[in-house]
Amino acid sequence: MELARGLAHGLALPSNCVFDIEDGGLAARPRLLVDIDLTDTRSVDRFRQAMGTPPARRDWLFIVARTDARHQTQTQANALNASRNIVRSEARPALLRMMSVAGQRDGSRAAVEALLAAPGGRSIHAAGVELAGLFSSFSDARPFSLQAVHAVGTELIGSIGDTGAANWLDTVRGHHEGTFQHCLLVAGVAAAYAARHLRGTRMARRLTDAALLHDIGKACVPLHVLDKPGRLDETELDLVRAHPRAAVDYLASTPGLEPEVLDAVLHHHEALDGSGYPDGLRGGDITALTRILTVCDIFAALVERRAYKPPLSDEDAIAILVDGALDGKVDYIRVRSLAEVFGMNLPATLDDVRVNMARAAESLPAQ
Missing domain, CATH: 1.10.3210.10 (Hypothetical protein af1432)
Structure with missing residues (x-):
């Protein structure tokens, strides 16, 4: 959690723990950066509840996986409507490039x-x-x-x-x-x-x-x-x-x-x-x-x-x-x-x- 907050702070983004968000609380948000362990079913289930019914199109929905084994988490990320699945160690430069003038x-x-x-x-x-x-x-x-x-x-x-x-x-x-x-x-x-x-x-x-x-x-x-x-x-x-x-x-x-x-x-x-x-x-x-x-x-x-x-x-x-x-x-x-x-x-x-x-x-x- 602290690593996720550090990433959000470095990009000047607001951050919340998914367990503190009401059911459907993320439904109206078109942009999401999610740091989640996709092998943890409790976290995944809670995220699904918080996401509710998302808009038809999200500009970004990033799932930042805690594992370096991309192939193990890609299917789960796709099921969560992620537009991209990024390994945490590569997240900050990749996100910054997409969010910056570059x-x-x-x-x-x-x-x-x-x-x-x-x-x-x-x-x-x-x-x-x-x-x-x-x-x-x-x-x-x-x-x-x-x-x-x-x-x-x-x-x-x-x-x-x-x-x-x-x-x-x-x-x-x-x-x-x-x-x-x-x-x-x-x-x-x-x-x-x-x-x-x-x-x-x-x-x-x-x-x-x-x-x-x-x-x-x-x-x-x-x-x-x-x-x-x-x-x-x-x-x-x-x-x-x-x-x-x-x-x-x-x-x-x-x-x-x-x-x-x-x-x-x-x-x-x-x-x-x-x-x-x-x-x-x-x-x-x-x-x-x-x-x-x-x-x-x-x-x-x-x-x-x-x-x-x-x-x-x-x-x-x-x-x-x-x-x-x-x-x-x-x-x-x-x-x-x-x-x-x-x-x-x-x-x-x-x-x-x-x-x-x-x-x-x-x-x-x-x-």
Whole structure:
């Protein structure tokens, strides 16, 4: 029982003992993860009673057997309407892959053709294919092609230069969703920044590499946590906060991957005031590349389209980033540079921002 609870905790799933569930208490649940000894008739009978009359189709019903003898339990699992029978020793990686961004499938042929015909669609499709491969490689602990990452980054810079950042981001939002959409948006925002301010420099490639790689550690986090509309609990927060280090643990052995890129992947959730994670870095300990990636990541999160929230406008997203700079969390110079990508001209310094805010306050009519 404790092993089962540990598995559920590691996947941020609710858990119950089958003997505590009323008859038919599981009937309406379309998704079930069941850790059961299929050779124990008492447990099997109790599960049947708790299951009641299940829906015609369950998305998942996993029976995690306590024995390694699959053939001895497969017939019993089938009789319980299990869609898959997984040996416990293999359960966590197998379940996580199916429940994570690494388990997402490509769209239909019609969806791909529609994407290819949209503004910037070919580069978005190429980036999507590369991201899917990266998540899969991470999940399977396989090496990936750094040269392919370089090539996609170069294509993104060129495509966004031709299409325009706003049009490119609109296409992503129209054809992708959830965590995968976010990863593409970050890559696009970073490529737009590079196209405007870094074209032809080594920093441009570092930025697009870091943007494409920065969130692959999220393959360790179930999608129901990543895409949860409400506030995360402590267990869920711990899972999410583990993704930068998980990414770097995987990437560290990649030949040719520059230390600056690894640093940006690890520290893209740090804040200048020390309130970020995973290391609570402050000010001068945060590199220029990381500061740029952080601003691009936050901007992308703000302009995402989710089922539970519409995207913010580019102007509102930049305004929130300016507030973050005023609070000492993000680099204002990088915010100002990103604003230029989207046709906005901000004051030269934060002091100028404060002066403008004071003047605006003074001009308001007295209450």
